[in-house]
Amino acid sequence: MKITGIEIKQYAKPLDPPFLASWDPNPRVKFASTIVYVYTDEGITGIGSGDLMTGFVGHEKFFIGKDPFEVENHNKVIDNIDFHYGRCWPLDIALWDIIGKKCGQPVYKLLGGKQDKMKAYCSCGARISAEERAEKAKEYVKMGFKAMKIRFHHEDVREDIKVVEAVRKAIGDQMEIMVDGNQAWKMPWDVERIWDLKKALKVAKELEHYDVYWLEEPLHHADYDNLARLRQMTGLRIAGGEMNRRWHDFRDLADKGSYDVYQPDTVLCGGFTRTKKIADYVQAKGAVFCPHTWSNGVGLLANLHMACAVSDAEYLEYPFDPPVWTVDRRDYIIREEDRVLVDQDGYMHVPQKPGLGFEPDMDALKEYEIRDFYVGE
Template sequence: MKIVDLEAYLCHFPLPAPFYPSWIPGVPSMNNSLLLVRLMTDEGIDGYTASVAFLSELKGAPDLLKVFLVERDPFKVEDFVRVFRSARAVGVRAWFMDVALWDIIGKAAGQPIYRLMGGYRDRVKAYASTGELREPARRVEDALALVEKGFKAIKLRIRSADPREDIAVVEAVRGAVGPDIDIMVDANQAWPIHGFADYPSWDLKRAMTMVKELDRLGVAWLEEPLGMHEYDALTTLTQSTPLNISGGEMNADLGEFRELIGRRCYDIIQPDVTLSCGLQNGKKIAGMAEAAGIVLNPHTWTNGIGFAANLQLMGAIPNCTYCEYPIEYPGWVPEARDAMLSQPFEIDEEGFVPLPEGPGLGIEVDMEKVRAHGERVA
């Protein structure tokens, strides 16, 4: 089998309401923006993938990707690991293309990817991952609505200038949902985006103060409390507290995760196969983490295809405890997150996300919607 061509669309799927992401203060999102790629083979089997986009910065990426992909065997994924490293060196973060390769492999084998990679579980417990900074009263209302929908865990964003405001939000939600709902918090300090609005920065001292308060409130983990390459400070923080510390969504490739795991920077690592490593290296990272007694709960806040790809890794490995389910009403809803799919991912009655049983990613891409909301760029 050979890859013969690719088709790519830069898509902007409109959100039902503006979304104000904690990680880009001052820049409301009006669309779910992404580069969608269909990889075509000489045997008529197509593989799909997508990369999160900001504006139009990825328009030229498909032409460069073609140089690295066409006329190669999609089954030789290890060869592509080196290829994707080369692509990064000339300007494209190409790990997301690994997902299309595995989609092809799964379809050729007639099996979902997670079964080919280990087949450990067929569903994963979900946590509702919110995305905005909100006042305590509003966040309590949100949390109760999410519990009503069946979620057993909720992640909150905390990144206020005054740490007392962050603690007030967590205290209010804990008081409202009770002790049986897991609460996670994300400080979004690993890769701050400056230039639009104030972005309060944490140092080790502030992080140490926060973990004491969060541990008192029974928080399950604190995510991204420090910069993504502050290895020494992260190790100091993680070893100083019983509270789980997590992160890693924008760290890249095996070398950085070897550092994170070897130095025990985190109790929970959170690579994203479309941003950090691909599925092939994601499985290797999971093995390194398992050997060190570290949990791997992938980051999924990209789009429906990215969610599907990370879900396949979750199904393949034993050391995953939770599936991040991005949701923030009224703007970031499942129908908008998964707008490029024929149907959105949902949780079951017990609060789990079932693994798709179809071959490859197990999803159906709605090309009619893709063409309606996308510009063909290759």
């Protein structure tokens, strides 16, 4: 089998009402998705998505004519492109989609096959009041969720802690609560100071009163030493690493004991090939591998396959915060019957079809395809 072509297409779905995300003060009126298609001489097409593939144009020549099964070599080339130009890890996802389809097996079985389902944690993202968040938490309990994540966004962190307090009061012990401090990275225009160790510790001590499951991204993503210090100073699990760029980041983080929970996103941080190595390394250190998965429906599928293949984590992230963040908005590029849902017991089930286990929604792709590169509004 040989790769005969690689094609990248952009899509954008209008959002009405807009999505005001907790990490971005600018309301999002469109949701962009990039798909990379990898064609072969056997008629098998691999599909990947979850990142913008910025910087890939012109590098197709390094893959054309090669066997898609040579993923170690392909992954190294993608890593070189990452260093020089930008993240193109959805290409690795598409290659494994080809491998799975050729072998007649779902990707998670080829990578380890540890389990075929995982409990979802409802990952919230909208800026709403403490009272609204508490009411929504009660709705999530009824839906079957066993855990949810609250993202901090207020200028005064005490207002964020009030949200956690309201949710805990509303749901009791019916769900675990995760908290995302949103301090590891910033949007391009954000120049405000991030938390220092003292502030992160103060927040952690407050959250201990509400039996929070983990505190995510409480410090800068490269502040390895202070993350390790914070982890030793609180009883909370400390989580992070969703967009650390390279394998060596995770090696050094794990060697220093910076996190209890490591969250490399498979479509942002190395594809299946590299992320499996990260998972093996951090779990060998006694930590938890639980990938971040806030991109689109294909990204969610990729991380579900990755987690089900090797992870010991109890929960996996499920982006969901209706009405502004729904399954339809998140997964519009995927056929409705192939979208990942959560059952009444709170589980996501990994598809049993070959490869990633989905087909694109061709009507949606035709409607939302765009010609110009789209970043956001």
